[in-house]
Amino acid sequence: MRSTMQQTTEPETMDGAKERSMAPTTTTAQQAGRRDADAREHQKSGHSSYARILPAFRLQFVVPQLIWVPAIVLAASWGLAVGIGLWISALVDDRVPVEEPIYTGAAQAVLWCLVFMAAYSGTHTFPFALALSYSRRVYLIGALLAFLAVSLGYGVAAAGGAALEEATDGFGAHVYVFALPYLLTDGFIALGAMATTASMLVMLAGFGAAMLYKRFSVTVTWTVIIGLVAVLAVAAMLLWQADAWPTVWQWMTEQTPWRIAGWLVTPVVALALVDYWLIRRATP
Numbered sequence: 001m002r003s004t005m006q007q008t009t010e011p012e013t014m015d016g017a018k019e020r021s022m023a024p025t026t027t028t029a030q031q032a033g034r035r036d037a038d039a040r041e042h043q044k045s046g047h048s049s050y051a052r053i054l055p056a057f058r059l060q061f062v063v064p065q066l067i068w069v070p071a072i073v074l075a076a077s078w079g080l081a082v083g084i085g086l087w088i089s090a091l092v093d094d095r096v097p098v099e100e101p102i103y104t105g106a107a108q109a110v111l112w113c114l115v116f117m118a119a120y121s122g123t124h125t126f127p128f129a130l131a132l133s134y135s136r137r138v139y140l141i142g143a144l145l146a147f148l149a150v151s152l153g154y155g156v157a158a159a160g161g162a163a164l165e166e167a168t169d170g171f172g173a174h175v176y177v178f179a180l181p182y183l184l185t186d187g188f189i190a191l192g193a194m195a196t197t198a199s200m201l202v203m204l205a206g207f208g209a210a211m212l213y214k215r216f217s218v219t220v221t222w223t224v225i226i227g228l229v230a231v232l233a234v235a236a237m238l239l240w241q242a243d244a245w246p247t248v249w250q251w252m253t254e255q256t257p258w259r260i261a262g263w264l265v266t267p268v269v270a271l272a273l274v275d276y277w278l279i280r281r282a283t284p
Contacts, residue, residue, distance in 0.1 A: 049135050049137075049138050050138065050141075052134060052135075052138050052142075053138055053141050053142055053145070054142075055134075055142070056129065056134055056138050056139050056141065056142025056143070057142040057145045057146050057149075058142075059125055059128065059129055059132075059134075059139075059142060060121055060125055060142060060143055060146035060147075061146065062124075062125060062128070063120065063121050063124050063125060065117060065120065065121075066117050066118075066120075066121050066146070066150060067150065067153075069113060069117055070110055070113050070114055070117060070150065070154065073109055073110050073113040074109075074110045074154070074157060077106040077107070077109035077110065077177075078106060078107075078161065078177050078178075080106065081104040081106035081175075081177050082171055082175050082177060084104075085102040085104065085170075085171075085173060085175030086171065086173050086175060088102065089102070089173040089174075089175065097169075097170070097172075097173050097174040098174060100174075101170060101174035101175070101176060102170070102173070102174065102175045102176065103176050103180055103181075104175070104176070104177050106177050107158065107161075107177055107178055107195075110154055110199075111198060111199060111202050112202075114150070114151075114154070114199055114202050114203050114206065115202045115203070115205060115206035116206060117203075117206070118147060118202075118203035118204070118205075118206035118207040118210070119206040119207060119209050119210040120210075121143075121146075121207070122143070122206075122207045122210035122211060122214075123210045123213070123214070125139075125143075126139065126210075126211075126214065126279075126282065126284060127284035130284050131284075136279050136280060136282075137276075139279070140275065140276055140279055143207065144204075144272060147200060147203040147204065147207070148200060150199065150203065151195075151196045151197070151199035151200040151203065152196055154195055154196065154199045155192035155193065155194075155195040155196030155199065156192060157195075158178050158191060158192055158195035159178075159188040159189065159191050159192035159195070161177065161178040161179075162178035162179040162183070162184060162188055162191055163179075163188050165177065165178060165179040166179050166184075178191070182253065183257055184257075185256050185257065186256050186257050186258050190256065190257035190258045190261070191257050193257065193258065193261040194257040194258075194260050194261040194264075196261075197260075197261045197264040197265060197268060198260075198264060200264075200268050201264055201267055201268050201271065204268060204271035204272060204275060205271060207275055208271055208274055208275045208278060209221060209225070211275055211278035211279050211282050212224060212278055214278075214279075214282035214283060214284070215278050215279075215281050215282040215283070
């Protein structure tokens, strides 16, 4: 009886040993297959992620204020500046409009607005993009394209406004907001190109400030902003101390809109790279 039980137990022990010896092999094969599947899925998503650039572009306009607020500021600042100019022209009886044109700087109001709207858009759409599983690279490309579209819109508006002012002789009173003499040396297209690059520059700066806040903290953000202001103030004081401001102003007046647009391309590219560096580790 005892020998029979031993014989019966022995095959069971051998079968158990075989199962145990086969289990790691099966598990290893499953893990390897899972890793291959994950790798293929990751590779597939990497190739198809750029197909989401257009949705990432549209995502920026989930915040409609990115379009309407600058448009409102443009119309309001233009109308207010022209209205004040016409009022002044009506109050001054001995003014000769052709000899004493009125030039305003109201066009810059839109640029200041674009700084804040780009930062506002970044803080509101970035967490939403990550929740929708957009890669940071794709989100940034979509944001850059959206900012370019808004900048082109302002460039067209600036060129169109200048053309209207020129055609109407400053609304009959030689009051100008966009058609400033040094901005029209190369024509309306050059003016639009300069306005486009300037808008892109300030929007990237505002978006970068938002990503700086997302990556670090509000303290670091304000420290950097104050530091940049301090550097500019020191540079201005050094130019004044060296009596170099006349030379600087002369150089600036010699620049045409096309040249200014060309000069602005370099900081635009630099800010885009800085924004990419910031967004890589930014948290929602």
